[in-house]
Amino acid sequence: MSLALTPAIRDLLDSWLTHERAIKGASEATLRAYGADVTGFFAFQAEYLGGAPGPAALRGLGPRELRAWMADQRGRGVGARSLARRLSAVKGFFNWWAERDGFDATAILSLRAPKHQRRLPRPLTEDGARDMIDGVGEQDARDWVAARDIAVITLLYGCGLRISEALGLDARLIPLPEVLRIRGKGGKERELPVLPAARAAVDRYAALCPHDLAPGTPMFRGIRGGALGPRAVAKVMEKTRMQLGLPSSATPHAMRHSFATHLLNAGGDLRAIQELLGHASLSTTQAYTAVDTARLLDIYQSAHPSARKRA
Template sequence: MTLSLSPAARDLLQSWLAHVTALDGAAATTVDAYGRDVTGFLAFQSSYHGERLGLAPLRSLGIRDMRAWMAEERRRGLGARSLARRLSAVKSFFRWWAERDGFEPTAVLAARAPKFQRPLPRPLAETAARDLLDRVEMQDGRDWVSARDLAVMTLLYGCGLRISEALGLTAAALPLSDTLRIRGKGGKEREVPVIPAAREAVARYARLCPHRLDPTGPLFRGMRGGALNPRQIQKTVEQARLQLGLPATATPHAMRHSFATHLLDAGGDLRAIQELLGHASLSTTQAYTAVDTARLLEVYRNAHPKA
């Protein structure tokens, strides 16, 4: 964009980002993405109107302005999913601004994102998930590293944690109790039950770990004693899946998908699974029912005599 943001718009944006960081608990990478998305939107509107817009014109944006921005984004090759994410950031910014200053950003909030097909989760079969756990433990000759990697993966599959949530645990969680309080996306907290296998795996790692596990420090440690990098777990899983002949979709995050899918297969309640996963919307969790349906259809096509 040839025109920069007005000082007032820039200050307003910084205030919102500070609010998101302080109150919503968003990760730094998320805040950076929000900043880029909204900055791009505001810069486009200034360029579209041929002047650096103050706050009053921005409050009066109409549906034509919104359509022009979305059309330009699509013309530049932005996909429907990415545009939906940017529109969500813009709406979040205007919603916060409207609540703070008392106006109605009707056109912005009424703008509809293009529809897109959400990719279905790619869980592993139960036997494949168990095989992957067993093989992960064999990837390093050092007992404490093998125990560490198995403990992390058991938390993903046994408790449905995101890898960032597992690696975000501090040693204050030791010894693990029957439940864990997890701080997930957007700072949302949830309580998840901890299966005996996960408690035992973490306890074994803690006994073998050569580094002092200070309660205020990370539970899972790298080779030099710092916080474990998620890339290390990803590399270990890559090695294990290649040895087992599993597809590239067999990732650490697939263990979380497998947790949800296997619970659903066993008759788990969808809303309970939503709470365990920390999904803000039930529609996100409902993707697992689509996985189940797709699998049933595949079995039908392969096995039914008239299919």
């Protein structure tokens, strides 16, 4: 696809990705996805227009060219959710470019993404979460590997960490403090209380781990001593959920959903849970929690001033 980019457009794309990394704190995985999505858009336009478009041609794109690209994507089997993500990346690039160089990108920025049904998270039950933590410890005969897997899953569920955040912890944090400072998406920092069970799980793993957990190195290690990858965690959870008869939605990220839902079920404050998860928007936190209507009414009745007044 690099042939679809003129040198000027390549420089623009690189500058935008650098901006996303430096200013917005985008992860390397996010930057790779952005780059692929925007480059794919340029590749289509090169074919559609009969040659790699330069800056002037791209600034002149209108609804016809954009709708043609979207139709091509759908024809290739790209789902509504994936197409919406790709369009978001294209809009992000053009919005940055238009602000930098002072041109009107309304034709692109006003294009609407295809509608798609939002997938609601499916947390585990409290028993399911406990069974998952116990179960991952039975998948490997090596004590240190079993202890490692228990420690990782306990952190996901006990602290509401993203898998990338748990696997990004530095060994210098052993033993875990009572409060963790985590830098999440967009460079947003938050503080998380660490449950005694999570601290104990990490301590046991550290005591058994055969690799040198020196400061400045990853806390969680793979078999050969390198950084533990997210795929390894997903695989041990996949094996465990099949044994336990848990749904396919019982993934590492589901432990984070479960953390939020179970806190709210226990009477936790939604705003406080938002801070613990590191969400910028309360609506995102609401989507993370699966609490039935009866429970929400209970929370309202016990907490809302007007409800207390009537009582």
